[in-house]
Amino acid sequence: GAGVSQSPRYKVAKRGQDVALRCDPISGHVSLFWYQQALGQGPEFLTYFQNEAQLDKSGLPSDRFFAERPEGSVSTLKIQRTQQEDSAVYLCASSLETGIGTDTQYFGPGTRLTVL
Amino acid sequence: AQRVTQPEKLLSVFKGAPVELKCNYSYSGSPELFWYVQYSRQRLQLLLRHISRESIKGFTADLNKGETSFHLKKPFAQEEDSAMYYCALSGTSGGSYIPTFGRGTSLIVHP
Numbered sequence: 001g002a003g004v005s006q007s008p009r010y011k012v013a014k015r016g017q018d019v020a021l022r023c024d025p026i027s028g029h030v031s032l033f034w035y036q037q038a039l040g041q042g043p044e045f046l047t048y049f050q051n052e053a054q055l056d057k058s059g060l061p062s063d064r065f066f067a068e069r070p071e072g073s074v075s076t077l078k079i080q081r082t083q084q085e086d087s088a089v090y091l092c093a094s095s096l097e098t099g100i101g102t103d104t105q106y107f108g109p110g111t112r113l114t115v116l
Numbered sequence: 117a118q119r120v121t122q123p124e125k126l127l128s129v130f131k132g133a134p135v136e137l138k139c140n141y142s143y144s145g146s147p148e149l150f151w152y153v154q155y156s157r158q159r160l161q162l163l164l165r166h167i168s169r170e171s172i173k174g175f176t177a178d179l180n181k182g183e184t185s186f187h188l189k190k191p192f193a194q195e196e197d198s199a200m201y202y203c204a205l206s207g208t209s210g211g212s213y214i215p216t217f218g219r220g221t222s223l224i225v226h227p
Contacts, residue, residue: 003159004159033215035217040125040219041219041220042120042122042202042204042217042218042219042220043160043202043215043217044217045214045215045216056214058214059214091160093160104162104165105162105215106161107159107160107161108159109159110159
């Protein structure tokens, strides 16, 4: 079956531009996560949705970052007024259940964002 | 605060040699620990988790609470094991689980 998909796969933005990154989770998956992965580092948690509810956004680095999942399926991560330090791979993952401590997360291929 | 440390950025071995990828964690409660793997040009995927106590592709990992470690081991490395390996911990924060990843160890298995 289809896995988690993300688009675009690559995005180049000029500093100050707004960007929107899309995630299509596996159909029926309740939980959805966004991570930021800088070069040479592991994924860092940004935010978590259970259906359409954003239950945790403690990892969002600033108020320029905003995520939504209005209908409980597709999610969008928006970054306003991009800065060079926003350059990273943004990963989306989904899981079937809500017990996120133990449930398997399925990752998308990521979106590589480069801010010039 | 929870933290995952993978001290080796790169581990290079020959085929057939034993492999141990180190992972140490810091967490005040009872953690859930995982190993994820990313093969070249593929997405990140779960390899194994400590609660399952299973062996996947010959890899095992034992949670040692005394040493706060969750090292990944394989007795005989294969070339196809070459990949990035990430240790991860799920704890609790404000009632929800926040996954924390280590920086990863690149395993290269030479023929």
